[in-house]
Amino acid sequence: MGLPFRSTLHPRVFWGSTFIVLIFLLIGIIFPKDAALIFEQLQDWVIKSFGWFYILAVALFFFAVVYLALSRYGNLKLGPDDSEPDYPYLTWMAMLFAAGMGIGLMFFAVAEPLQHFSAPPSGLASTTTSAHQAQIITFFHWGVHAWAVYAVVGLSLAYFCFRYNLPLTIRSGLYPLFGKRIEGWIGDSVDIFAVCGTLFGIATSMGLGVLQINAGLEYLFGWPQETWLQITLIIGVTALATLSVISGLDVGIRRLSELNLLVAVCLMLFVLTVGPTSFLMNAFVQNIGGYLDNFFARSFSTQAFREQTWMKAWTLFYWAWWIAWSPFVGMFIARISRGRTVREFVLGVLLVPTVFTFFWMTVFGNTAIFLDMGVAAGQLAQDAANNASVALFEFFEYLPWPGVTSALAVLLVTIFFITSADSGSLVIDTLAAGGVEDAPVWQRIYWCTLEGVAAALLLLAGGLTALQTVTLVSALPFAVIVFLLILGLFKGMKADMSRMRRQSPMxxxxxxxxxxxxxxxxxxxxxxxxxxxxxxxxxxxxxxxxxxxxxxxxxxxxxxxxxxxxxxxxxxxxxxxxxxxxxxxxxxxxxxxxxxxxxxxxxxxxxxxxxxxxxxxxxxxxxxxxxxxxxxxxxxxxxxxxxxxxxxxxxxxxxxxxxxxxx
Structure with missing residues (x-):
């Protein structure tokens, strides 16, 4: 007799989230000619109606987690009072450092600073002023605001899982607010929105990744940048991710990820060495100063008195992307942070990946601007404006050994692609299975396949606009949930502090x-x-x-x-x-x-x-x-x-x- 078909899925969450994902995908299938227009109109409506909400929400997320870290709540442990960290401090910081790497840094490191340099939101283009402003904007998009969103979700997961012994799901963070009612429709709705947001966030990363892989293959082998080839690449990389799920190559994938991180750092150091090294170090310090100087103004800027086209393409897309990605990254940093204090967790999550990201963006972004103002004579900025996915490979043309560095870049993006799909399917499966972490393989295969299908169909239905739209829309309800997670954290921590004050030392x-x-x-x-x-x-x-x-x-x-x-x-x-x-x-x-x-x-x-x-x-x-x-x-x-x-x-x-x- 064979083993019965095993399942750990939570039916309402599994089928509810599948239904919502299919609605978005069916738009592209049923209305292929009108899909791009539908997605663009939907995006405009979300921006006009809720753009202010995204800006305000992310700013408040940041100030909330900083308050938790610096207040008396910062002494609370993510686990029992006498728990010790699972990982040594340096190892934990290295893992946070690794969490900051991904397809986004490869895709935008050159393209974004160049586009802000050549088409700034205000002021004259292609000047020293716009060059400095370009890096300030890039730092703002990739700085502590992004990691504050991850910190809220990760802190909620870690606190209520390790301290309250609740399942590793988003609904657990609402326990202080709703009690055992989180086991009903309230908790189901929360986990459904978390699954949808995470899936579309990963699909967006996969879409950006495949665009850059295609651009690299065109540079290396002359392959055309066509939609059919991009869909083929998605199928191929999704198949590789599925194989890693089936074979259970967790150790192999982990080592591959570590190797990928090492190669990425070596690539950054190569650019730092062969590029204008002294200028880059000066720029790094000045960029941080400019970022801090503009911090509060940009945190609450909605461009209310001008056209919001730039905000829609950049800041609002990023804020929605970070919110959609927060269950994915949040679950990773929660798992590695048991035994840390709230203060250690927040400061580590906000500062360690951010400092590395700032240095990465300085090395690639400022080198690209330096070259564009010099030997490239504006050509690099024009290439980035025409097609952001080719900017990195055009950038390597002005440095030694462009063939080698371009091949490494394609390899890096591909491995990031595979590992994101594999680990992303694990996170989504955990959420859809009510916190069960040893779910059967077929469930992870299901979500891995659905991620690939979503990325492919959205590229067909409207390219980058479609990817941005579903990210914006799916992140909207989850932003409300993140606010509730903050309230749950405050209420849970307040109760624990009250209990500790009333008890004598144990x-x-x-x-x-x-x-x-x-x-x-x-x-x-x-x-x-x-x-x-x-x-x-x-x-x-x-x-x-x-x-x-x-x-x-x-x-x-x-x-x-x-x-x-x-x-x-x-x-x-x-x-x-x-x-x-x-x-x-x-x-x-x-x-x-x-x-x-x-x-x-x-x-x-x-x-x-x-x-x-x-x-x-x-x-x-x-x-x-x-x-x-x-x-x-x-x-x-x-x-x-x-x-x-x-x-x-x-x-x-x-x-x-x-x-x-x-x-």
Whole structure:
């Protein structure tokens, strides 16, 4: 008998998001001649009606995450209070650095500064003033505003997944606002918009990538820049991404990505070395100064008193693209950030990729402008204006070994293309499966294929305009969701800070369960082994938990007690529209300090003591229960349950704040 067809998909999210994606794609299929006009009109309507909203939203996202980092909330951990980071600091920063690389940097590094230089939003074109302004605008588009959007989504995912033990989905960030209602249509809608936004964001990147691959192939081999060839390239690269999904080459893809990053950095250093090195270093410093000087004005600029054509083509497209991409990048940076403080997370995410991006844009962009004002005599800017996808390859013509650098650029974009499609399908599948990360391969293949189909059909239906339109439209509802994620973060963090203020330091049991000095002395002189801990668990702790569970059950509460071979036990009280109350205990070994009396009597090189430590779902720091009486354990449980009741509802919290501290 064969294995049954396995599925982990969330039906409403899976089919709901598929339906919305198909609506956009059917426009291109059913109305092929009118599709470009339809998409252009839809884009104009979104810009005129909601352009201000995109500008205001991204600015507020930035200020919100900076406040979280610099305020008292910055000390909270992404995980339990005593959790440690999964990765060393330098490794974590390197992974954030890698997250900043992608097709966009390859596509726009030369094209965007040149286009702002030759066609600035204000002032004279092709002057030293427009050259400086071009880099300020480019920095603005690729700077901290983009990473602030990623930081909000990533912080929400990490905080509520690692600290509240909720699924790794966008809906989990709304738990403080809606409670268990996120398991209904509210949560389904949120995840549907997240899936659609991510899919169209990835499709846009794939569309830009294939345009640049086609331009590189024309330069290297004379292949025509035709839509049919671009569609063929999408099919080929999507097939390679699908093969990586089927074969499970996670290690290979990861190593390929690391190699890709190394080659990209080498390419940047090559341009820095053979280009005007001294000028570039001076320009880098001045660009940062200009960026900071114009930061607030540009953050809120909507060009309300002039035609918004430039805003539509640049800033608003970027802001929508970053919002659409935020679940993708946010999930990556959340996964690597467990154990970091909120302050470390925000400052790391905002600064590490941004500094690298600024240097990358300076090296390529300022070198291109330098060449255009010199030996190229305006030709580079004209090529970028005519076709942005060829700008990088025309740029390499003015540097040594253009054939080699162009081939490397095509290879880099192709690998970015493959890895984005592969990892993007994993992120979308996780969202569409309710946070399940080990979904069957066929589901990832489905989303990988749909990404390729979306990119191909949108190129057919209107090229870059169609890609920009679906990005703008799909990002609109998700921008509202990001605002809700911020409110959820503030509410969740405020509740955790309130709980921490009302609790005494958790270096030992809660008030009411203190141990006598004789027991403390006994603990110092005796090192419990695993047998001692298991015996105490079975004789004292589990009976105490069972007694509380039985009494709560008599009072018609939905309570459960789960145990595992006297190694772990967890008391759970199910709550409607709120997070459950959890009081857990587990056996845990701890190395004894070498200077203690217990270690002095122990001949082992690294003596250990076994503890029975408490575990809480809200991130509270655990402590040892060894040596307490049954009544003291019960008293400790009731202390936590009392605090829980006071914090889960706003009415109880208000009353609790007005009453004397019960501790």
């Amino acid at each position: 270096s030992g049991p809660a008030p009411g369960s203190e141990v006598s000095w004789r027991h403390r002395l006994s603990t110092i002189l005796h090192t419990p082994n695993r047998r001692d801990a298991r015996r105490f668990m079975g004789a004292t702790v589990i009976p105490a938990l069972q007694a509380v569970a039985d009494e709560l059950g008599k009072r018609n509460l939905n309570v459960s007690l789960e145990t595992s071979d006297q190694d772990t036990a967890q008391l759970t009280i199910q709550a409607d529209n709120q997070r459950n109350f959890v009081y857990g205990v587990e056996l845990r070994a701890r190395r004894v300090a070498s200077f203690t009396a217990a270690a002095a009597r122990n001949e082992q090189a690294h003596p250990q003591e076994w503890q029975i430590r408490t575990v809480f779902a809200d991130g509270s720091r655990g402590y040892d229960l060894m040596g307490l009486s049954s009544s003291q354990v019960i008293n400790d449980i009731l202390n936590h349950f009392e605090r829980y009741q006071a914090l889960v509802t706003s009415e109880a919290t208000a009353l609790y704040a007005q009453s004397p501290d019960p501790t």
